[in-house]
Amino acid sequence: MNGDGLVLECRDLRRAFGDLQAVDGVGFSIAEGETYGLLGPNGAGKTTSISMICGLLERDSGEVVIDGHPLTTKSVAEKRAVGYVPQDIAIYPDLSAKENLNFFARLYGLSGVERKKRVDEVLEIIGLADRANDRSEDFSGGMKRRLNIGIGLLHSPHLLILDEPTVGVDPQSRNAILESVENLSTEGMAVLYTTHYMEEAERLCNRVGIIDHGKIVAEGTRRELIELVGQRDRIRLRATGNIEAAAQATASMPGVYEAAARDDGLDVLVDNAADALTGILGTVAAAGVSVSSVDVDEPNLEAVFLHLTGRALRD
Amino acid sequence: MRTALLIARKDLSIRLRDKSAFIYGIIAPLGLAFIFSFVFNPIQNSTFSAEYVVVNQDGGPVGDQFVGVLEGLGDEYTIREVDSVDDAKKQVEVGSDAFAGEDEVKADAAFIIPAGFSEDLLSGDGGTITVVGAASSALSAQVAFSIADGFASGYDALNLAVSTAIPEGVEVDPQTRGMMFGEAAQVPAPLGLDDVSTATKQLDATTYMAAGMAVFFLFFTVSFGVSGLLEERRIGTMDRLFAAPINRNSIIMGKALTSFVLGIVSMSVLVVATSLLLDASWGNPVGVAMLVVAAVFSAMGILAIVAATAKTQEQAGSFQAIISLLLAFLGGTFFSISQAGGLLEKLSLITPHAWFLRGLGDLQGGEVSSVFPSVGALLAFGLVTGGIAWVFLQKAVQR
Structure with a gap:
């Protein structure tokens, strides 16, 4: 980690495959304990970007710095700081879960008691302690996915890179994986998480980079991205009484952009529904209106992506 | 590493x-x-063996010498002398018959030394040993041919040595010529073979x-x-x-x-x-x-x-x-x-x-x-x- 608390800094990464410019000037940074999401549709350049960040793939230009040290495909010591979980399951099917973990632990320099302890810990984390000695070929898809992630965690990396780790996973295993990733960032690990699932990015990531056609088109927290494209929260009140008066009173409140009366209630557009809701309910009540239900529609990253690129995430 | x-x-x-x-x-x-x-x-481990018949109608020294060569071939060879060419050929025909009975006399090849063979050779007119091989005993027949061929080659060498020793224009009777052949045959061969490769x-x-x-x-x-x-x-x-x-x-x-x-x-x-x-x-x-x-x-x-x-x-x-x-x-x-x-x-x-x-x-x-x-x-x-x-x-x- 450098003096700014940054674990990863990558600048102006570029890589072309023939005529196809797969990655075109990607750059971002991740701090300790932060989970950064790279959100984009298939073919946007996510995997190529992280392949260069991990030192798997030569880059045409750009720079990757891990813990203050440049990382290239030929780096050895610098790669110890990175844990990599590829998109496709990458385990030895003929080996047991424990043997897979032991092999990669040794590869990352863990030995003796430390290795055994860490392997046991990871088996607990990924929930495979009771199947440790079974051949991984016999595991379900979800179990294989968890083992795939476990291998990346073994050496307690400063930066964990997960490339779409929930693709093809059943809902239960998916939730287990997401919980594991949430716990990792709370333990101080920097996490780079690529996905094309908007819900995962919203749930896990402190900041999100939206990538399309090899470029990061926008970056920030969820709130920053939503504000960037002018999207606002919508509060829908089902109410009876003098709705017109309530709408007029609400419209003049700070942070409220629009308040419109409907037959059965009123719609209010605000910057932040959570902050504004209490005040709005008070104003509406003061106007003599009785509220029977409240719905809040928050704009999501899907809407942001659509706004920025003109197409949906799953296109 | x-x-x-x-x-x-x-x-x-x-x-x-x-x-x-x-x-x-x-x-x-x-x-x-x-x-x-x-x-x-x-x-590979099977032992080679052959049964040959020989008809010596010659009775001269060269014919006898050839029969002697055959008899000295070794235990894997069975040599039988028969009187007539017909008997010899019949035994070879039986040898070619896959359905011949076990008790029938058969041969893998027959050597036929014609009458006057020695005399013709020693007078310089040349002679012929006929080899009749059984069709079903190709290897044994080939060996029989090689034996006769080897004997003929040896005789050619002796003939060359004797002819060289006789001065030009001098007439030598067949008996003396025969004695000279005998003496030349006693000279040890200058070149020997040591069969290392196969052994x-x-x-x-x-x-x-x-x-x-x-x-x-x-x-x-x-x-x-x-x-x-x-x-x-x-x-x-x-x-x-x-x-x-x-x-x-x-x-x-x-x-x-x-x-x-x-x-x-x-x-x-x-x-x-x-x-x-x-x-x-x-x-x-x-x-x-x-x-x-x-x-x-x-x-x-x-x-x-x-x-x-x-x-x-x-x-x-x-x-x-x-x-x-x-x-x-x-x-x-x-x-x-x-x-x-x-x-x-x-x-x-x-x-x-x-x-x-x-x-x-x-x-x-x-x-x-x-x-x-x-x-x-x-x-x-x-x-x-x-x-x-x-x-x-x-x-x-x-x-």
Whole structure:
């Protein structure tokens, strides 16, 4: 980690495959304990970007710095700081879960008691302690996915890179994986998480980079991205009484952009529904209106992506 | 090196579990060596024997001398004199009849020495011995022809010596000429043959088959190591290895080490097993060890080129099988190529198989140093092909 608390800094990464410019000037940074999401549709350049960040793939230009040290495909010591979980399951099917973990632990320099302890810990984390000695070929898809992630965690990396780790996973295993990733960032690990699932990015990531056609088109927290494209929260009140008066009173409140009366209630557009809701309910009540239900529609990253690129995430 | 050992250990552990290396490296070659040994041993170990009849209508010294030559051939030959040409031919016809009864008198060939044979020869007019061979005893008939041909060649040499000794213009009667022939025949031959090649420098059938099968399957066993690079790519673990804090060349070294260990273990087990179970005679252990190491090295080089240039594991498997079979055929794994002669024999020298088998043959009749040429050739194969493979593999581990 450098003096700014940054674990990863990558600048102006570029890589072309023939005529196809797969990655075109990607750059971002991740701090300790932060989970950064790279959100984009298939073919946007996510995997190529992280392949260069991990030192798997030569880059045409750009720079990757891990813990203050440049990382290239030929780096050895610098790669110890990175844990990599590829998109496709990458385990030895003929080996047991424990043997897979032991092999990669040794590869990352863990030995003796430390290795055994860490392997046991990871088996607990990924929930495979009771199947440790079974051949991984016999595991379900979800179990294989968890083992795939476990291998990346073994050496307690400063930066964990997960490339779409929930693709093809059943809902239960998916939730287990997401919980594991949430716990990792709370333990101080920097996490780079690529996905094309908007819900995962919203749930896990402190900041999100939206990538399309090899470029990061926008970056920030969820709130920053939503504000960037002018999207606002919508509060829908089902109410009876003098709705017109309530709408007029609400419209003049700070942070409220629009308040419109409907037959059965009123719609209010605000910057932040959570902050504004209490005040709005008070104003509406003061106007003599009785509220029977409240719905809040928050704009999501899907809407942001659509706004920025003109197409949906799953296109 | 630590990483290479780690990767090799993992690969060997996997290979032991899926039993493929065990089957290709030990079971298949040992089984085929057993089968071939049982098939070919009776052929090679069977004792040659022939029954000949001779009709000596001559009664002169040369005719008698030829009969004497026949009678002195050895225990494997049965020589019977008969009075008439018809009897002799009848016995040969019976010898050609596969359905002839066991109690019928039969012969593999008949020698017919005509009346006046000696007189004609000694007077310088020349003579003819007729050989009648049984159609079903081609080898024995061919041997009979060779015996007569050899006798005729010997007589030509004596005739030349006697004719040279008689001054030009001097008339010599047949009796004196006969005495001169007798004296010339007593002169020891200046050139002798010492048959070392067949007696001591040739592998027996069992050892040949065991060695042939061992080196043939070696090319399959060794492929399990080097083609592991393609396996890592197929199952996605190559990316994990690339992302790990290791030198990428150590991945190649690990695969090479796996091949080397599999090859050495397979060959060693086969040498010991065929020696104990089939009574194969591999020769001096030090010489055999040198040949085995060199053969494994050469197989690794050739198969590494295939693994480095193939796009998929399936493609590599097909190429490796084709190359292994082609080299095995050319190298005389299934039959002795030296008997084919000509272009095929020369082509065999481009295969490690031929050099391995040649080295073992040389070891049968010589010191350990007799394998040096074969070991050198095998190492050269390994170095050249391994060098080419290294260049391709460097590209394979860069992205």
